[in-house]
Amino acid sequence: MTASVHPLNPAPSLDPLVALTAPDMNAVNRVILARMQSEVPLIPELAGHLIAGGGKRMRPMLTCASAALCQYPGSRHHMLAAAVEFIHTATLLHDDVVDGSGTRRGKRTANLIWGNPASVLVGDFLFSRAFELMVEDGSLKVLKILSRASAVIAEGEVAQLTAQRQIGTSEDTYLSIIEAKTAALFAAACHIAPVVAEAGEEAEEALNAFGRNLGIAFQLVDDAIDYTSEAKTSGKDLGDDFREGKMTLPIILAYARGSADDRAFWKQAVAGERTGDDDLAHAISLFHATGAIADTLERARTYARRALDNLAPFPAGKAKAALTQAVEFAVARAY
């Protein structure tokens, strides 16, 4: 697989994916709104803040597009796509508690508004509700895929916590963390569609791998975006990862390639001893000097190309074209 096989579209868009899945996503959104309700008013209030808060709903869109790719004529994937989004929302609520985040998607986080206790508990509710939706659907195979993914996500989050402020974190460790904390749910979101479509083992393996590769590419780009000023519009604060001492690939590469002085700087920065704006500016200058951001994005493009290869078994058409552009969009966000 080389770049010439998959020259990535220079100006891709999510629009084809959004258009392809719009009717399905209307149904998914109805399930989401109906099933986040509770007699305890704080639950829909807090959950609704995040769920209505401008997320792209990438994961349920992937479930719906994967179902279209498998020419699935039914509607079982609506409830399951909602379950996927509930699992994702639960992890976001808990992530913001874990990171002490104050901003997500350009809005104040739920934990800032309602406190950590409410965010932890409403996350637990959404997680449980996701399993109720899956049980209602009744596929043990889907339940197995998503319960496994949920455990892997939690393992990835704990591994990330363990690696935090650890300058010795390797690229392999980093990749295993993002494969767990991000790519596992992308993979599961895609994988469950051929299961309900009964599209066969080859389609299942292909879409599982597609989701995983796309998820890794997506997270690599996210981790690069954290250090690129254009990303201020993405709703995250510039350099959040830097101040939290998160060992993402840009730092791993810049540290590996740095001079003795650079390495001393990185050690201090990751230890939390250099968190000023001038420190962040110096970090970004080191990323440019070492090519760390550019190579993080190049790694992302490699995974994106693998994701595109994973689509090979499927027939050409609107679904394949939309998923292809979604992959290209995922790695084009940072330019």
Next chain:
Amino acid sequence: MTASVHPLNPAPSLDPLVALTAPDMNAVNRVILARMQSEVPLIPELAGHLIAGGGKRMRPMLTCASAALCQYPGSRHHMLAAAVEFIHTATLLHDDVVDGSGTRRGKRTANLIWGNPASVLVGDFLFSRAFELMVEDGSLKVLKILSRASAVIAEGEVAQLTAQRQIGTSEDTYLSIIEAKTAALFAAACHIAPVVAEAGEEAEEALNAFGRNLGIAFQLVDDAIDYTSEAKTSGKDLGDDFREGKMTLPIILAYARGSADDRAFWKQAVAGERTGDDDLAHAISLFHATGAIADTLERARTYARRALDNLAPFPAGKAKAALTQAVEFAVARAY
């Protein structure tokens, strides 16, 4: 149903339940130890602290005793009892974060040792792992019971959070909270045994109700124990609920029955303006003056008697005798 129908044993013990379930619980404990493992070392380290930390494993024992009551000859309940304990452990980890607790079962809490982020994430892991165990067993009915119970528990926890420091909380609201946050898992733990034993609808309904009534009695006694000095040995700090402004039944009754001065005191106490040792002593004196603790325990005995009635359909024998004493023990703890 009157006290004369079920005169409660004055010196009951958990020993018969422990003896009855010992062989099963050895198998359950092996599942628990095997399935709390992870390649991420912090997970078994943190989970093991709580799991090995001297809990009675009441809920999995109830699953095993209920299976014995249904004369179930198989071993499916071992994995499911472990799943129940994982759900319970996950909720304890999250509860301690929510309450900011520093002590549980007489030991330092996991959040105090490893921090809130690790406790939140390891709780998520155990919760996911519980669902993996259930999926492995393969009963959609069990999955439905336990996913529903999990959602209800989270709703109960959020409702409790909402009621915190709210002097106007009614006894009905309090009962609905403890039914959700505590009794739902007791009920589910008992209910799944007749499901795997295929003991029929009547047995399912009876054990579901038995678990719910026992759970309510258990929590009522726990809430009384928080204010009785003998309970210092239980591993909780005396008056934790008082300082947290938790609206449990002793306060609800004492406030309802209090003089104008008493009510002013309770308003300040629940608002967090009276948290000293002398305030706690005054609160306890008001409990005695109003009979609030005694009547909380009388309410508990009523639910305990209902639980004993729920055992009527089952044949006499070791299992029924052990469960009967467990119920009596649950309400005798406070004397």
